[in-house]
Amino acid sequence: MTTMDLRADIGEILLTEAQIQARVADLGVQISADYAGRPLTLVSVLKGSLPFMADLMRSITLPVRIDLMEVSSYSGATTESSGLVRILKDLSSSIEGEDVLICEDIIDTGLTLNYLVRYLGGKKPASLRICTLLDKPARRLVEIPVDYTGFTIPDQFVVGYGLDYGELYRNLRYVGVLRPEVYTESE
Ligand code: PRP
Numbered sequence: 001m002t003t004m005d006l007r008a009d010i011g012e013i014l015l016t017e018a019q020i021q022a023r024v025a026d027l028g029v030q031i032s033a034d035y036a037g038r039p040l041t042l043v044s045v046l047k048g049s050l051p052f053m054a055d056l057m058r059s060i061t062l063p064v065r066i067d068l069m070e071v072s073s074y075s076g077a078t079t080e081s082s083g084l085v086r087i088l089k090d091l092s093s094s095i096e097g098e099d100v101l102i103c104e105d106i107i108d109t110g111l112t113l114n115y116l117v118r119y120l121g122g123k124k125p126a127s128l129r130i131c132t133l134l135d136k137p138a139r140r141l142v143e144i145p146v147d148y149t150g151f152t153i154p155d156q157f158v159v160g161y162g163l164d165y166g167e168l169y170r171n172l173r174y175v176g177v178l179r180p181e182v183y184t185e186s187e
Contacts, residue, residue: 002168009169010176014158015151017173023150025054027131028059029131031101031148034037039063041098041125045116046070046089048105048162052133052150056103065098069093073112085115091123100125105162106134110144117144120165126139134158134175157183 003009031040040062044053048069057064070089100120107113113130128146131148138155153175159165160172165183 002166006056007181010159011179011180013174013176014153014156015161015175017172020150020161020174021055024133025059028056028061028105028148031056031131031178034062034097035062035082035101036065038099039065041065041067041095041100042103042112043091043120044068044103045093045099045112047106048164049103049154050170051162053103056131059146067093067095069116071112087113087119094123095120096124098155099127100129102128102130104132106136106158107144107146108136108139109141109142114142117159134163151158178183 009106040060040063041073042078044050044059044066046068051064057066063106068089069087069091072086072088073084102113102116102120104113107130108116117128117130127146130144133150135146135152136155137152156177157165157180158175159169160175162170164170164173165178169178
């Protein structure tokens with residue numbers, strides 16, 4: 001069960017605030033160089049990518065537009081993805097002819113992005129790439145062409161910096177491994 005002390009529910013801290021900030025700054029430099037001279041549209045996949053998007057957009061020196069999508073996987077077990085994706089919030093404007101970079105917090109099975117790449121690709125952007133803060137390749141079910149990765153992480157249940165368990169822990173400044181007793185107790 002989640003306690004009122006978020007820090008107490010975290011075992012190992014996988015990525016510190018400093019590590020995350022340094023890597024996000026690097027990604028911003030790389031993306032700014034790769035898209036030099038071209039305006040860029042960042043599409044954030046809510047809710048998990050909110051802190052990453054906010055930091056990444058400020059580390060990019062190009063003119064950027066942003067748009068937000070919210071999707072949810074239909075899921076039985078809380079920590080598993082089912083592959084069925086539901087759009088809770090769609091884009092606000094057309095992305096036709098734009099260079100689009102999808103901004104995700106984590107790629108796990110790849111099912112969410114597999115759906116989103118096909119969905120956004122159908123809207124005829126000039127280009128469509130993927131940037132994820134975290135990649136958990138051990139659990140991949142479909143191959144996803146990831147263009148920018150912050151960190152590759154092991155198959156552990158992580159929360160923080162946007163990632164939740166039961167909608168909590170997103171406001172932690174770091175990424176940590178949730179103690180198993182938090183999600184196994186009092187089910
Ligand atoms: C999480 C995460 C990705 C997706 C990755 O979103 O933000 O969108 O799962 O999993 P996959 O690669 O197995 O598809 P979630 O549905 O938990 O919503 P949230 O971002 O609002 O927490």
